[in-house]
Amino acid sequence: MQYAAWKGATLSEEKKVNDGDVVKDIGYRDQPLSETEISEMKSREEWNIKNPANEVTLVKNLRETELVPREYRNTSARFMKLTGERRLQPHLSELPPLGRSVNHRHTTEAVIYIIKGSGYSTIGYDGEVEQRVEWEEGDLFGIPLWAWHQHINTSETETVRYLAVQDTFMIKALGLHQIERHPRQ
Numbered sequence: 001m002q003y004a005a006w007k008g009a010t011l012s013e014e015k016k017v018n019d020g021d022v023v024k025d026i027g028y029r030d031q032p033l034s035e036t037e038i039s040e041m042k043s044r045e046e047w048n049i050k051n052p053a054n055e056v057t058l059v060k061n062l063r064e065t066e067l068v069p070r071e072y073r074n075t076s077a078r079f080m081k082l083t084g085e086r087r088l089q090p091h092l093s094e095l096p097p098l099g100r101s102v103n104h105r106h107t108t109e110a111v112i113y114i115i116k117g118s119g120y121s122t123i124g125y126d127g128e129v130e131q132r133v134e135w136e137e138g139d140l141f142g143i144p145l146w147a148w149h150q151h152i153n154t155s156e157t158e159t160v161r162y163l164a165v166q167d168t169f170m171i172k173a174l175g176l177h178q179i180e181r182h183p184r185q
């Protein structure tokens with residue numbers, strides 16, 4: 001079978017390539033949201049519609065970039081889609097003084113760079129002893145796949161700001177994107 005150049009094809013459209021050959025265009029499909037009781041996908045989707053990712057080439061000065069409240073996580077945040085990125089998505093998050101993010105897990109991997117502030121994260125799998133990772137400005141650490149984690153700002157006066165880079169676009173394209181919040185917060 002020969003594949004023609006399908007300029008302007010719409011999703012799910014049936015294409016006649018050669019006489020007798022009818023194929024379905026395979027394109028990106030939205031993934032159904034998880035229906036587990038502890039899924040965070042619905043809150044995330046609603047927030048993302050209200051606060052779409054900034055599609056940009058360069059983000060200047062991450063310390064000062066303006067963020068918007070991300071209520072369902074107890075943080076402020078900004079998501080970005082950098083030019084041409086098909087796999088990785090960065091976002092900035094900020095915790096208020098003594099703030100604690102929601103304890104959650106996701107099917108994306110994450111690396112986190114602390115832009116300012118200090119505190120710690122708890123990281124662990126069900127049935128295992130939770131790890132406590134202390135961090136401060138300039139530090140880098142990782143969150144393993146599907147591990148529960150929570151970020152805590154230990155300062156009474158200063159905010160914490162971090163950059164997280166995750167393989168969100170790729171995991172979404174594979175139909176594997178899930179986020180859950182821990183029953184205990």
Ligand SMILES: [Fe+2]
Binds near residue numbers: 105106149
């Ligand atoms: Fe996370």
